[in-house]
Amino acid sequence: MSTKPAYKRILLKLSGEALMGSSQFGISSEVMTFLANEIKGIVDAGVEVALVVGGGNIFRGEGLARGGMDRITGDHMGMLATVINGLAIQDAIERIGLQARVQSALRINEVCEDYIRRKAQRHLEKGRVVIFAAGTGNPFFTTDSAAALRAVEVSADLLLKATKVDGIYTADPKKDPKATKYSTLTYDQALDQRLSVMDQTALVLCRDNKMKLRVYDMDRPGALMKIVMGDDTIGTHVT
Numbered sequence: 740m741s742t743k744p745a746y747k748r749i750l751l752k753l754s755g756e757a758l759m760g761s762s763q764f765g766i767s768s769e770v771m772t773f774l775a776n777e778i779k780g781i782v783d784a785g786v787e788v789a790l791v792v793g794g795g796n797i798f799r800g801e802g803l804a805r806g807g808m809d810r811i812t813g814d815h816m817g818m819l820a821t822v823i824n825g826l827a828i829q830d831a832i833e834r835i836g837l838q839a840r841v842q843s844a845l846r847i848n849e850v851c852e853d854y855i856r857r858k859a860q861r862h863l864e865k866g867r868v869v870i871f872a873a874g875t876g877n878p879f880f881t882t883d884s885a886a887a888l889r890a891v892e893v894s895a896d897l898l899l900k901a902t903k904v905d906g907i908y909t910a911d912p913k914k915d916p917k918a919t920k921y922s923t924l925t926y927d928q929a930l931d932q933r934l935s936v937m938d939q940t941a942l943v944l945c946r947d948n949k950m951k952l953r954v955y956d957m958d959r960p961g962a963l964m965k966i967v968m969g970d971d972t973i974g975t976h977v978t
């Protein structure tokens with residue numbers, strides 16, 4: 740492996756659930772500190788880092804709608820939940836000496852910046868971590884789609900999806916002991932087989948814009964650094 744990063748700019752998608760740790764709800768401060776340090780490692784190595792954060796640890800529009808709430812109101816709550824998570828990550832990252840900016844797709848100017856692509860790119864060039872919150876700003880979308888969209892918009896060299904397993908499997912490895920891991924996949928295979936890697940909108944957007952995707956285990960210390968340094972053995976590649 741070389742000492743120079745293999746990727747200049749990456750976009751890391753963190754689901755809301757990834758922030759809960761072992762809890763059933765909310766944000767784990769241990770997970771935040773762990774993630775902030777993993778991110779600091781790669782920023783110090785010269786990688787420009789953008790994040791998209793989910794909100795499933797707090798609210799999901801679909802779940803709220805199942806309980807009787809208007810879906811669009813539920814989605815608004817879900818998007819606001821991603822802003823809460825984004826602020827928590829911004830705080831954790833700044834506490835260890837990096838600069839970070841939350842940019843929201845919904846305007847909440849007292850709390851964070853608006854999403855402005857050119858401004859985001861300038862922050863990235865200056866070594867600031869940019870956290871894209873509020874998804875796409877529209878109901879009926881997911882933060883996976885927001886991650887695909889922002890990755891394409893800021894010309895990321897790689898979209899990374901952090902999960903609880905070390906890649907994409909033929910079936911859920913926690914439920915099916917016979918499940919095997921893919922080392923590589925095409926977007927068409929993921930779409931045809933309806934693999935639960937990302938939603939279909941996100942996969943199509945990545946495919947059509949030739950965005951490289953890697954799915955990896957976020958709990959493995961050092962995995963993020965290895966990936967950006969060019970270790971191709973980690974996780975599943977989707978191209």
Ligand code: UDP
Nearest residue numbers: 755793794795799800814817874875880882
């Ligand atoms: N959401 C939305 N539009 C978007 C992104 C998200 O309405 O562009 C809402 C939606 O209700 C979703 C919630 O925000 O359920 C949280 O996002 P997501 O479920 O993608 O979070 P994750 O599963 O990554 O934690």
